[in-house]
Amino acid sequence: MSAADTHHTITDLASLQSLFGAVVEASVRKEVDHLHPVYQRWIEASPFAVLAxxxxxxxxxxxxxxxPGLxxxxxxxxxxxxERAGNNRIDSLKNILGDxxxxxxxxxxxxxxxxxxxxxARISVEPALLQRLAMDGKPPRCVLVIHVETVFFQCARAMKRSKLWEAQAQAQAQxxxxxxxxxxMLATLTNDGIDGKAYDLALPERQRNTLY
Incomplete structure (x- = not known):
């Protein structure tokens, strides 16, 4: 790394936080340590996830x-x-064995x-569990049993910037x-401590004004 690169590299927390400012209340209060019913609804509707x-x-x-409900x-x-049939790299599973x-x-x-x-997560091959999660009569190779520690939703700015769903207006409405x-979600998670209707009403303009 050159001297110029070093000069323009963030290396401490205080400098990093100064770039972004304080965390807003909603961003803190939306995080919980369990699968709140409002978040369960989300998971049940999801057909796709990224596992890290x-x-x-x-x-x-x-x-x-x-x-949906993967x-x-x-x-x-x-x-x-x-864990269904794939390319057999099992990168995720190998990682979980060690961490x-x-x-x-x-x-x-x-x-x-x-x-x-x-x-x-832990890796289970319990026969009853494999049969329970079979798809088209084919059980998964194994099942990740995941103990949840934190759950929260991420705002829509990334999707708006990328216009990922723009061509799917009908799917969006559904x-x-x-x-x-x-x-x-915020109103439910905070027992109406945050006005959900007001939040949703102000959200589109706030996101437009803070995309970049």
């Missing part, structure tokens, strides 16, 4: 997909993620917000009918 793991050779992020909610602190920490990013087609789950809005 960490291992001795670095990090890995791998897509997972099934019909991850089964066992209880408010446990998720079941079936159980995992993160999941859930997407719902047409919806701007995403849902983030962090926790720890998905939003099933999935709670950002304001609804």
């Amino acid at each position: 793991t960490v291992g001795p050779e670095g990090l890995d992020a791998s897509p997972r997909g099934d019909p 991850v089964t909610i066992q209880d408010e602190r446990t998720l079941l993620l079936p 159980p920490r995992v993160a999941l990013l859930f997407l719902v087609p047409g919806v701007g917000e995403t849902l983030r789950v962090n926790g720890r 998905a939003q009918a099933r999935v709670p809005t950002a304001g609804e």
Whole structure:
């Protein structure tokens, strides 16, 4: 790294935080340590997630997909993620053997917000569990049993910037009918400490004004 690069590199927390300012109340209060019912609705609607793991050779992020509800909610602190046939690299599984920490990013087609789950996983081959999560009569190779530690939703700015769902207006309308809005989730999670309707009403303009 050159001297110029070093001069323009952030290396301490105070300098980093000064670039972004204080965390807003909603960003703090939306995080919980369990699968709140409002977040369970989101997971049940999601057909796609990205699974992140960490291992001795670095990090890995791998897509997972099934019909909506690809991850089964066992209880408010446990998720079941079936490992179906793939390319047999099993990068994620090898990482979990050495380090159980995992993160999941859930997407719902047409919806701007995403849902983030962090926790720890173990690999199960319990026969009854494999049969329970079979698809088209074929059980998964194994199941990740994930103990949930933190859950929160991510705002829609990334989706708006990327225009990822812009060509899917019909899917967006259908998905939003099933999935709670950002304001609804915040109102529920804070016992109406945050006005959900007001939040949703102000959100489009706020996001337009803060995309960059």
